[in-house]
Amino acid sequence: MITDILGTIGNTPLIEIKNCTTKDEGQVLFKYERSNPGGSIKDRPAIYIINEAERRKWLKPGGTIIESSSGNFGISLAMIGAAKGYRVIILVDPKTTNANLSLLKAFGAEVIVVTEQDDSGSYHKTRIALANKLAREIENSFRPDQCFNLLNSDAHYNGTACEIINNCQQGLTAIIAAVSTGGQLGGISKSLNTYMPEVQVIGVDAVGSSIFGGDSHAYRIPGIGLAWTPNNLTMNNIDCVYKITDEQAFVTARSFAKLEGILMGPSSGACALVALHLAQRLPRDKRIVCMVSDGGERYIQTLFSDEWMIEQGFSTDAGVDSLRATAAQLQPWSTDPMSISNYKPELNQNLDVPASTLCLNTEMLSDKYWNNGKHMRFLD
Ligand SMILES: Cc1ncc(COP(=O)(O)O)c(C=O)c1O
Known part of the structure; x- marks a missing residue:
């Protein structure tokens, strides 16, 4: 093949x-x-979200993909960006290993190291907030937003x-x-x-x-x-x-x-x-x-x-x-x-989750989305 x-x-x-x-x-x-091909499970949501963004014209030729990821998802996006011709900016943190930094650069991605810790002592929230800010500032950019975008789990529902x-x-x-x-x-x-x-x-x-x-x-x-x-x-x-x-x-x-x-x-x-x-x-x-x-x-x-x-x-x-x-x-x-769930809906606002992600999520939670037949594929 x-x-x-x-x-x-x-x-x-x-x-x-x-x-x-x-x-x-x-x-x-x-x-x-x-x-x-990118070496991890994250290739699945990465290609699924990018394909959907292209279909919805959220990502256009010459566009920029911006994501917060200290590891595999960023590497998958960097690979996809190289294959499809997009600029890719990945926000990492000081915990990111040299091996991952080298892989991101090998695929031609630009890397920003976020050094400010959030209130839990990790970098998740500060990385996400900065990625959202950059996406507002850079024209023709798209945020796959693996943490908040429900297409992430949809990729596994439909694939894995x-x-x-x-x-x-x-x-x-x-x-x-x-x-x-x-x-x-x-x-x-x-x-x-x-x-x-x-x-x-x-x-x-x-x-x-x-x-x-x-x-x-x-x-x-x-x-x-x-x-x-x-x-x-x-x-x-x-x-x-x-x-x-x-x-x-x-x-x-x-x-x-x-x-x-x-x-x-x-x-x-x-x-x-x-x-x-x-x-x-x-x-x-x-x-x-x-x-x-x-x-x-x-x-x-x-x-x-x-x-x-x-x-x-x-x-x-x-x-x-x-x-x-x-x-x-x-x-x-x-x-x-x-x-023991620990949902924090206020983060949508606190981290400035993009309106496109929030609209998409509302659509995905509707019956119309679930009844369109696409989700029954494996029963064919
Ligand atoms: C190696 C590895 N294992 C597990 C996970 C968790 O997967 P998920 O983000 O889909 O919950 C990740 C996510 O980055 C990962 O890179």
């Missing part, structure tokens, strides 16, 4: 775990998003969730995904609740994030967490939530490289640990799909550096027995996520 680079987004493989579960435990399948349901309905018992903007878990959970409501939907967050309540404090897992519940996530659709520590996430990701030959980043390490925990409680004919949002190369200087791990005070390795024992001891943070 001959295609352009953007035509290779999606249709990612499901990879079975062989060595970290026993033959009589539930089957764990990794939905391996590293095989997207369809692939999962089409490819492994048989025995599907649970699905696990990490959360930050809520795009992947929001879209997948909405689809499963509609079409396979018996499947358990499990969210994974970082200890230190308050998407599902609890104290906000600094943590090291990249790509995961937020100081509020994102509007892309409908808590009613989530059955259970786990919070994973930095050390658990990093050590698990390292272990899967050595024990299974599978490279993944720390957010996927967090999900993989929960997957092992569930597998230990299920028989072999039950399947668990675990989202693996990106690969390991992006984290060579952190996750895969022994020196860096030691500097953080983390152990460097876990053998299969110790990994399985850690998984066995996990406890859910909540089995009633709705009761």
